[in-house]
Amino acid sequence: MMPTLALKNVNKTFGHGTNEVQVLTGVNFEAVAGEVSLVIGPSGSGKSTFLTIAGGIQTPTSGEVLVEDRSLLALSGKARDAFRLNQIGFILQAYNLVPYLTVADQFTLVDRVKKQGNLSTTELATLLEQLGIAELTQQYPGELSGGQTQRVAIARALYQNPEIILADEPTAALDSDRVKVVGSLLHDLAKQHHKAIVVVTHDLRLQEFADKTYKIMDGRMTLS
């Protein structure tokens, strides 16, 4: 089966000369539609760097990123924007909501920019219900707790109905019950809606929802 998202021998270094740090070393990774791929590693191991390269926000120093066998790196800046908007749902680690938009407006903004392929009103209502944030639509991000913010961010990413969902520590601020809700939601999305889901985290509680788990340590990734 063709992987939806693949990284081939990806290296990433920051800085030059004596300041040079190698953050990713020879990373090989595959995510397929219908599966939750988990990447577990401690803080500073290169998880966020890996995820931004996979999502086309950053370019690797060397190596290849393939989306359905097409090179992401060969795309123009504009085409990469369109790719992010249409095919990728980012759940960012922190600060990922626009502060001057209410929760409802966060979704309206998506509608303004991406005119089709978003969730229907009833699908959105169900999603918000599942995540326990249906009552919060008129609130501004500044009025939400950390956990609520994180769940709104998850809903926002899923609203675009992307083929690939990239989540960076999506459960960092959540208690165990909420972790279960988010974990099974991601699992269902993979199974029922055939999404390729990539979650990077140090939260071992998510392991039970994963189809496969990679370990990352000092920028080296291994399939366990």
Place this chain on the structure above:
Amino acid sequence: MFLALREIRHEKLRYGLIVGMIVLVTYLVFVLSGLAYGLAQQNTQALDTWDASKIALNSDANDSLSQSLITKQTTDKLSLTKHEAYVGQAGVVAKAKGQAKLSAQFLGIQKNQFIYHRLTTIAGHKPTTNHQILVDDSFKDNGYRLGDKVTLNSLTGKYQIVGFTHNAKLSVAPVVYGTLPTWRSLSHVTPTYQAGGIVSDRSTFKGAESSLRTLSLSQFINKLPGYSAQNMTFSFMIGFLMIIAMVVIAVFLYILTMQKLPNYAVLRAQGIPAKVLVTTTITQALLLVVGGLLIGAGLTALTVSVLPFGVPLAFNVPLLVGVTGGILLTGVIGALIPVRIILRVDPVSVIGG
């Protein structure tokens, strides 16, 4: 528009301050332009009503009508038509019993000529004898009435106000229209002098005598004492004000944009095209500037309506369009400066470690 409006709604104080600043700048520019135009008008209003295109003066008069004398000998050699008219100017102080003294410009004209025909009265009639005068309506604002007997400088005779005319100002002083003989008395010259100048409404007119120098009316106006200097002063003030306004608005918009960069980085990470963010920023700047302009214009209108007599505030359409366009342009340029920064915003910056 969506993002631009939502953000303004959420940050009312911050955007309110910017609009407030634009209002003040707009107001200042409008009022200054109005004053400049108003003053310029009061320099030339009387001349404008004549609708003339040339004036011939004594070549030794340094282009000043009040300094110019033309002899009857000279005028006899010219073949003047109904398109030409004599005029003589003298500075006067007018005084009537029980009234304050008024400094004015006396203009002596001849009854059967075109300047006389083109004068309009808002009350009374045009003078028909040497001891009658037609005066600018600012005399009325100062308490003078029809029928008042007025002395001019130290002349012994009395001159009766037989009519008021509107908008008769020359060199920012009200005009007193009378006859050429009265002008001769005021200038202390004998009847060998026909007039101070010859005005024509033909653009081809030329006073073909070596003692005469013919100017176009706009040349003549630019030589009016203080006129060019005054206009230049105002132009500089307005120009500098526009530049300062542009810098201030640009700095504000720049700071504002810098503060929004983290939000823009989030939006970029979500795949929102940079174009949308640039459009948002420019739309927002335009909304702020247009809002400020409208309020500033409203304030100006209010000022005009409560301003006392005598403050020369006047507007015309090209002036208003120019000022408004200038401020709008200022806002757009101010908003365009940070565009480069928006285009280079790095979504990675918000993806925390």
